[in-house]
Amino acid sequence: xxxxxxxxxxxxxxxxxxxxxxxxxxxxxxxxxxxxxxxxxxxxxxxxxxxxxxxxxxxxxxxxxxxxxxxxxxxxxxxxxxxxxxxxxxxxxxxxxxxxxxxxxxxxxxxxxxxxxxxxxxxxxxxxxxxxxxxxxxxxxxxxxxxxxxxxxxxxxxxxxxxxxxxxxxxxxxxxxxxxxxxxxxxxxxxxxxxxxxxxxxxxxxxxxxxxxxxxxxxxxxxxxxxxxxxxxxxxxxxxxxxxxxxxxxxxxxxxxxx
Amino acid sequence: xxxxxxxxxxxxxxxxxxxxxxxxxxxxxxxxxxxxxxxxxxxxxxxxxxxxxxxxxxxxxxxxxxxxxxxxxxxxxxxxxxxxxxxxxxxxxxxxxxxxxxxxxxxxxxxxxxxxxxxxxxxxxxxxxxxxxxxxxxxxxxxxxxxxxxxxxxxxxxxxxxxxxxxxxxxxxxxxxxxxxxxxxxxx
Numbered sequence: 407x408x409x410x411x412x413x414x415x416x417x418x419x420x421x422x423x424x425x426x427x428x429x430x431x432x433x434x435x436x437x438x439x440x441x442x443x444x445x446x447x448x449x450x451x452x453x454x455x456x457x458x459x460x461x462x463x464x465x466x467x468x469x470x471x472x473x474x475x476x477x478x479x480x481x482x483x484x485x486x487x488x489x490x491x492x493x494x495x496x497x498x499x500x501x502x503x504x505x506x507x508x509x510x511x512x513x514x515x516x517x518x519x520x521x522x523x524x525x526x527x528x529x530x531x532x533x534x535x536x537x538x539x540x541x542x543x544x545x546x547x548x549x550x551x552x553x554x555x556x557x558x559x560x561x562x563x564x565x566x567x568x569x570x571x572x573x574x575x576x577x578x579x580x581x582x583x584x585x586x587x588x589x590x591x592x593x594x595x596x597x598x599x600x601x602x603x604x605x606x607x608x609x610x611x612x613x614x615x616x617x618x619x620x621x622x623x624x625x626x627x628x629x630x631x632x633x634x635x636x637x638x639x640x641x642x643x644x645x646x647x648x649x650x651x652x653x654x655x656x657x658x659x660x661x662x663x664x665x
Numbered sequence: 666x667x668x669x670x671x672x673x674x675x676x677x678x679x680x681x682x683x684x685x686x687x688x689x690x691x692x693x694x695x696x697x698x699x700x701x702x703x704x705x706x707x708x709x710x711x712x713x714x715x716x717x718x719x720x721x722x723x724x725x726x727x728x729x730x731x732x733x734x735x736x737x738x739x740x741x742x743x744x745x746x747x748x749x750x751x752x753x754x755x756x757x758x759x760x761x762x763x764x765x766x767x768x769x770x771x772x773x774x775x776x777x778x779x780x781x782x783x784x785x786x787x788x789x790x791x792x793x794x795x796x797x798x799x800x801x802x803x804x805x806x807x808x809x810x811x812x813x814x815x816x817x818x819x820x821x822x823x824x825x826x827x828x829x830x831x832x833x834x835x836x837x838x839x840x841x842x843x844x845x846x847x848x849x850x851x852x853x
Contacts, residue, residue: 429845429847430841430845433844433845433846434844434845436844437844459703459704460703460704460707461707463711464704464707464708464710464711465707467707467710467711467714468707468710468711471710475792475793475796478793478796478797479796480796483795483796483798484795484798485794485795485798486798486801486802542794542807544794544807546702546706547702548811550807550808550811629795630795630796654703657703658703658704658707659702659703659706660706660707660710664793664795664796665793665794665795665796
């Protein structure tokens with residue numbers, strides 16, 4: 407309908423006023439309704455039950471994002487690599503949960519995979535090929551830093567000790583890692599764990615990792631995740647099909663935390 | 666804005682001198698943002714979809730309704746927009762030409778759409794900097810992409826503030842027309 411048809415000109419002033427008033431009221435009602443929708447959504451989300459410290463609809467959205475973007479995850483998508491000279495000398499320390507209890511001299515990592523349960527020493531791990539990586543470590547709090555780490559690829563550890571295999575064809579879906587005292591813990595999806603850049607690190611800047619603050623003697627470095635997944639001081643490694651507990655996901659953060 | 670609370674790294678600094686801190690301590694306290702990063706990010710990663718969908722719908726509508734004719738700048742817009750600035754600041758008395766939108770509005774409303782597109786690109790560049798590392802590289806690296814995303818957000822805030830002030834200044838009739846889509850002009 408053309409506007410000329412709707413708004414008769416000339417002498418029909420009374421009718422015109424009515425038309426206009428009706429249209430203004432209609433538009434205002436529409437505007438009011440449209441404003442209520444976002445407020446309603448806001449209230450609904452905030453009133454929803456919480457799943458791990460995050461309102462359920464938001465947690466569901468995080469999981470939707472995970473399903474959508476984990477399809478991007480591929481062994482051929484690598485975190486960009488930097489040169490040694492670009493790596494920082496003073497590696498930033500941002501967390502110390504799970505590091506308070508001292509570890510003994512004969513430090514061993516407890517591994518659990520299905521029926522298999524055993525302990526591995528650091529020296530045993532060091533017999534595997536060493537992998538160095540210089541990448542940009544990314545913290546969810548808004549800082550990033552080029553860091554230089556060395557250790558063994560996690561996928562090599564899995565293959566060497568024949569762990570992570572649920573049956574002849576399938577891997578377990580997750581691996582959980584914890585500090586020896588169980589105070590800090592992360593859960594990682596297997597595709598990210600077997601990513602070629604995921605390592606168990608025992609060297610930092612080419613030197614043995616001796617500083618407790620950086621997770622001595624062995625820590626996880628996982629460039630496809632935010633820093634809070636790079637567990638310091640690995641004490642326990644356990645493969646499961648259900649999501650292992652995760653320290654920061656428990657406090658409302660994204661479980662996947664993929665980059 | 667909830668997710669920019671951390672570390673106070675968002676500041677303008679020349680050498681050792683901090684000129685401007687975007688988020689000083691009082692900011693967190695006033696808005697109650699301390700220790701809200703997880704929640705802020707959860708909101709961000711949900712509302713990003715609304716932002717994207719809304720943007721796509723707006724652009725499609727503007728194209729197919731023909732409204733783009735009123736929004737895209739013309740070859741006179743640059744010159745005229747300067748007149749608008751001078752007039753709105755009360756420096757000049759020359760009334761600039763006013764179509765549905767004036768020249769300054771055309772330029773800014775078009776820029777905002779481009780900025781929105783930029784926010785989505787830089788957003789994905791920092792959302793999945795490993796899987797989409799080509800995009801991150803295109804933005805100049807992870808740190809650069811973060812900075813760009815942040816700068817765009819601040820610019821959006823500035824746009825929002827100026828926009829609201831202008832709407833208040835333009836008065837009730839103009840506000841009504843924004844909602845109804847028409848304005849009654851009295852013939853004198």
